[in-house]
Amino acid sequence: MILSTNFLKDYLDIEDIDVHELAEKMTKVGNEYDSCGKFIDTGKLVIGKVVSCKMHPDSDHLHVCQVDVGNKTLQIVCGAPNVREGLKVIVALDGTILPGGEIKKSMIRGQESNGMLCSIAELGLDNKFLREEDKAGIHELPEDAPIGEDPIKYMGWDDGVIDFDLTANRGDLLSILGMAYEVGAIYDKKVKPMDLTHKESGELKFDVKVNTENCKLFLAKKVDNITIKESPAEMKEKLMASGIRPINNVVDISNYVMLETGQPLHFYDADKLKSILEVRMAEENEKVTTLDGKERVLSSEDIVISDGKRAIGLAGVMGGLDTEITENTKNVIIESAIFNNVKIRRTSNKILRSEASNRFEKGLDPNRTYMAIERACHMLEKYADGTTKKGMAKYDDIEKDEKKIDITVTNINNILGTDISKEEIIDVFRKLDFKTETKASSETITVIVPTRRIDISIREDLIEEVGRIYGVDNVKGKVMLLPVKKGSYNKTVREIRNKMVNLGLNETLSYALVGKQDYNMFTNKDKEGIKVLTPLSEDRSYLRQSLITSLYRIYEYNKSHDLEDISIFELAKTFYKAGEEKYVEENKLACLMTGDYNLGLNTKKVDFYVIKGVAEELLDYLGYSGRYSFVQDKKICEDMHPGKTALISVNNDIVGMVGRVSPAICKEEVYVMEINLDKLLEKQVGKMKYKEISKFPTVKKDIAILIDEKVSAMDIQKVIKNGGGKLLQNSKVFDLYTGKGIPEGKKSIAFSIELGDNTKTLTDEIINETMNKITENLKSKFGAELRS
Amino acid sequence: MEEQVSKILKNALQEIEQAKELKILEDVKVKYLGKKGELTALLKMMGGLSNEERPKMGSLVNSAKSEIEEKLEVKEMSLQSEELAKKLESERIDVTLPATKARRGSKHPLNRVIEEIEDLFVSMGYDVVSGPELETDEYCFERLNLPKGHPARDMQDSFYISPEYLLRTQTSAVQARTMMANKEKTPIRVIVPGKTFRREDDATHSHQFNQVEGLVVDENISFADLKGTLEIFMKHMLGENTELRFRPSYFPFTEPSYEVDVSCFKCGGKGCNLCKQTGWIELLGAGIVHPNVLKMNGYDPEKYSGFAFGTGLDRLAMFKYGITDIRLLYGNDIRFLTQFDRKD
Incomplete structure (x- = not known):
């Protein structure tokens, strides 16, 4: 969500707040941002008036202009086709840095040029906002533009913008109103009411029908006799600063009101509709052509809007081409509704993610659904000369009551690890514009959560609110006192x-x-x-x-x-x-x-x-x-x-x-x-334990045997071990030989055998007896011959 | 005869003096003191002397003999040491030639960091526990207050292998397992280091990475405890001067939730490329365990509270050793691995 501070100022009195400071403060209460700055950020520019405009003597398209910039008149060479005498223009003076580079005093085909007359494109406006005339020539300011002043400020394009990277739970912040409550809580300022006033006349003869549980609220109003035209500059600036391309006043109003309230609206050309709008699930393989001209094949998991017969739009994701607002539209049906967020998410993931689907996914406030449709009527009357029909077609099966949550001062301080007083807590809720009820004698506070805050449903959510508005930095870290115990690891x-x-x-x-x-x-x-x-x-x-x-x-x-x-x-x-x-x-x-x-x-x-x-x-x-x-x-x-x-x-x-x-x-x-x-x-290993060192010497005897080469060393050692019995302390291979002198298929292998007894010194007799037994066994088992 | 003795003595001493080898010295010894030696011959002639002369001559000869013997011994020692020196000199080796030794093994930097973290938390009474890498949807999401269709599941595209099983996207899955295994029997104080997987692969993300999770559940555990614990953790890993910044945030399994930034260890908070000029680097997610999570996993949220935190270890290892590209951690180039072959 990109926040335009100009837009925010409509609902909050924050004239003198620096955008960077605001961004940092928002970060501290949990709203991270990706970037922060001015909508258009250029070097110094001035408003000038072309007092004379003559063809360049050595060019067939350049003009040599004398431009009044307030304190002096400068000669500037300009190549734009629309430059002419009397025009109010944007002037970049010598040394001004623009996105394309630095403007320098120069000679252009022999004529001195002391600056540049600018087009909108040269100011760094995003390509998607450029109209044909912005690409073709320099920007033409209104006649009453004050010479010598800053044109960016004059156009409101010095708007401070912050691109927030919001958390998934704060759908309420996808609106200027939501932002106003949040910023209001930080700066302790009250949010101004929204103007919904408009006249109504004539009976509405229109019906809505909902045939799916995936829509709980569906409202429609009709505004007649609208005039399609360009939106006022101020409205266009707010839209562009918010990342939305202005189209015409009516389309712009639907986007503008969505930005203000967070409630996506859809406008239909009333004359292309029958007398009903129906919400239902799509038929399997049902087709609808969306605004972008693409035919979409739907499944029974997608919610559609139908004219009673066929699907004319994808609910919450994108409207249909057949009923779209065109230059010839006279009468408008406004739809304001709430659809099941999980269904919208699935459909939009499949088809298209839009500003609208993003808001439906995060969840909406039903009271805003009503507010938004009234606001749209107000705007259409004000900016498109429309007249609203009396009454509203509606289907309403949605919970709209404010939640009441009881919380105690102890609850809050236990979880935050703080010592915040009851008064301070009540003050936090006042700043957030949450009503509270409490008795002087009780530490329980009943908080009435406004419906806009759909993210708050339990006590802990309120504790978080207190924590972040009271200030995370005001909580002092400590290390808990837990029973002493040893940590462990594998x-x-x-x-x-x-x-x-x-x-x-x-x-x-x-x-x-x-x-x-x-x-x-x-x-x-x-x-x-x-x-x-x-x-x-x-x-x-x-x-x-x-x-x-x-x-x-x-x-x-x-x-x-x-x-x-x-x-x-x-x-x-x-x-x-x-x-x-x-x-x-x-x-x-x-x-x-x-x-x-x-x-x-x-x-x-x-x-x-x-x-x-x-x-x-x-x-x-x-x-x-x-x-x-x-x-x-x-x-x-x-x-x-x-x-x-x-x-x-x-x-x-x-x-x-x-x-x-x-x-x-x-x-x-x-x-x-x-x-x-x-x-x-998983195979257990015993404890390491000291073994008595024998007081009696061991005896080492070496033997070399001639044996079948296929017999493994391990098998030979097993036999040696059996033969040596208790007396065998160790046996190891110390030589292996095949080749010259050894018969084919045989090998010579030599072992060092260590004998000993823990209780006595071995006599020669016992040693010889044991060695004989070993060699006899090798002979009988493997046919091994003793080598001398 | 007197003359003879002094002549023999003189000759003998001269020859001893001149002897250059032990063998020659031995010859000299035999020549004068041997059974047939010149001085021995003189002694044999003593019998023919008068009683008067005998003792006089005897002492003369004996003193000559002992002088020769003495000189012989001195010379012998000196020749011996000369010869030893010569022999040893001939055995001189080039001590600068390479040593014969085993290769030095090395521990992967990531595991070095894991061990360091384990040691720290074990010293504070935590148990190091682990869980399956192939996890169920139930433990990875549902028991952490992330029911199917929850928008926050978008934040972590996952590698499912069946509708119910996936490669765990977060070590948090072990939170639920630990609580379910304990069910109020004992306070919980654990950390869980381990591999995690998400469906992304680019210059700054690896589809496989490592996290460490911390979980404490007991009576009266507060945010202040969490703050203090993470201060110890980060100062230990990144230096005493490290500062922490807690920002309220949103995770479905904690409430309140916080993202935790540390002051940039490259510039110390002044602003640089690493911290994108902000002075802060986002390093941890943390919060107070959501009552739904406690409830779902066998703990009464009215009685117990807890905190949990998690952080990516790959980034910590990269910061600690100045590794500039995450792909190096998983590239297993020998020239990379062998650099981590000594004590920290």
Whole structure:
């Protein structure tokens, strides 16, 4: 809503208020603005009179003019076709800055020119307001324009305008009257009454009928014998400053009254109507041609106005072409009504958003509906010589009573955290022009809320009113006294993040929405995807089922910028559909590693064992040491290298996957890992607890065996563990060899085995016995041979 | 014989002096003091001396021997340290060559800001809670006093995946969940950091972004409490000199509602490009929990009151680290990510 202060002054005595100050004060009571300034803001201009106008000796279209600007007469060269002797004009003097640039004294084809005679366009008036004559030549001021004065001020174009960005609940501020009450509350000024007076004669023979519950109030009046002409300059200025293009007096009046009251009106050419207006829902596929000449196909959700037979307009959104006001219109039917705001919103979203639909959507005051139609009659009489018919055709089934809300001083102070007195509170309501009733002995105040404030319905709404008019800055901040308690947060997620950072990985933040080809990559593709109904673009249309898919795109992006050493991770959710209206979201950790893992001269390239190390580091840190294993399985997804990928199993439950991205997808060695944190973290971890350090020494024995190359290290270690029994403290692989000297299909693998007993020193006999048992078991289980 | 001793001594000392290596020194030692050494030979000859001469010569020889030994030891030490120095010198390395070290990981700036906010509020007794990102219309809107068809739903075009489910447009959805879970059992003091989604993508908006929501519900919670809390929050995040401006506003789930501006951290309030010459930057939405919201979620508005606030974390992170383009936050360029690799 653009507020013209000239317009506001019709209803509020605010002659000397600075527009910027007003904008700031409005902001403080909750009405933000986008911009604030003058309707037309130019450098200094003066009104001049062309005292002589001669053709330029060296041009066939330029004129050399002598212009009286009050204190002197200047020679100015002008190219406009309409410049002539005796004309009152707008003069930009040497040094004046206009939207098009600075005006400078100059020689034009040998003739001195000391300024410029201006057209309206040159003053910076918005293109949409320019008429043909404004584009063709300089502006012609009325004959009585005072020479030497400021023409912008003279035309009222120095109007202060504020473009407000209003909140959705304040529909009442989409009117000059609403603004007047609001500004009046700030400056403690009373709103002036609106002039509704007009004469009425002759009986109205017209009817209205409402056949839908989506219209609760519908009024019509008739004004005859109007004269279509141009609106007065002052009215046009207010319309333009408010962002509306003047057309002719009658159309302008409908817009003007809408701006004043907030109630959209519609004017019909009465002679193109039958004797009835009907409100009903449109038939499915019913057609109507709107004012803009477009044929609209409607549905049964749209409210229409009909002439009793066919739709002639879209209620609340746009009138019909057939009944529009033209230059030949003589008699006018005025419609003032309230339609269901949700229906209007849907229809206008579908067809067209307009000043009218915007107001219907926000909700209207029924008393203004009556006020506006009377005001329109007043204006049509005053500016279009119309005569109003007696009476009004109406359908009225709407609540118009003022709400009464009881509130106590304690209510207000409890919520605001203030100590405002009863008198101060009553004074706030007085400023807002809300009536109050109270007894001296009681702290209860009954507030009578005017119907214009449809946003106020409960006590808390009144508290807000007190808060904002009393002044938010007058409330002192404090910190509440609440029972002392410890705050909490999910530490584990942060510990995982810290661990990954400490392992040298960079954390990423990617989009949950990905493309159709991406959403189930790096999964077994056995889960239903979730698609957004109205995606912004194809590549953000599905919710991802794996985080790896995002990390892989990040890898590609960085690789395309020649960044090849990449170790990244992310903690985020993935999603899938588990059934009808059943959606599952899972917390996951994923990482992707490629290129050099460490820095320095001797770098290590990331391979399977590096990323496996990251997985183990994390699992050990989280307390799952000894409870996890890496298993190769046929079920590994097709986007991974089948030979270099393992499922991560904790407590024999698969919680994730680690391995190389399939070479079919990516030539480079890129390793990825993903762990389902919901699954992992539900597995309980005991408290960290000190374990007694043995007083007795342990013994280390190394063995190397020749074994079938398919037997995994893990399986061998299981056998070693069984053989070692209680005495086995640790066993680790320290050498692996295949090739020369080793038979085909075999490998040499060496283990360092640590034996010990917490209660005694081991004797050689027991040591040898245990080692023998281990090697015997390896022999019998795998046919392993001991190498010497 | 006396002459002989002094000659041997003189020669020996000279040779010791001249010895350049430990090996030569060892030879000198053997030559004079070894089993077949010159001084040893003299000692063996002592037997042939008279009783008178023997002690005299004995002391002479012994004193020569101990002098040689002493000098030998001194020289040996000095040669040893020379040789060690030489050896170590030959092992000199270029200490300016690159270190072998792990890459330094980094935390995403957004999560850094989230952690900072969590720490602050946890210290004030708040719990950090979370909720689903795929939310129901009921929790995202209806339980927050935004029935279907409410005009304020226009403010947030949403990604619906079915008529009932959508990607949450605001962390406020967790307000209702928290209240429903508590139902007057305990006072509520929570913050909810998390991802949110809206159907817009341009230079200043990302369709996915992050918010933090705060909710306090108890008896006698007032606007003044909200004001004080947000003052602490913003001063902590943006500096002690930060000022706050509360402007009445409208949100369906709070009443009264406020928009909160902070004094521009770039110009300090004088006016600059960042604050569009106003000196203020709009950063938070806040208010007193609407009685309908309390009622709908199991709290008696006659007994309880509360405040709620919410702010965009992307902008906070951008301000904090001087990030100029929101797309950098989601671009995941390694050259961007690796910059956040140290303590704040």
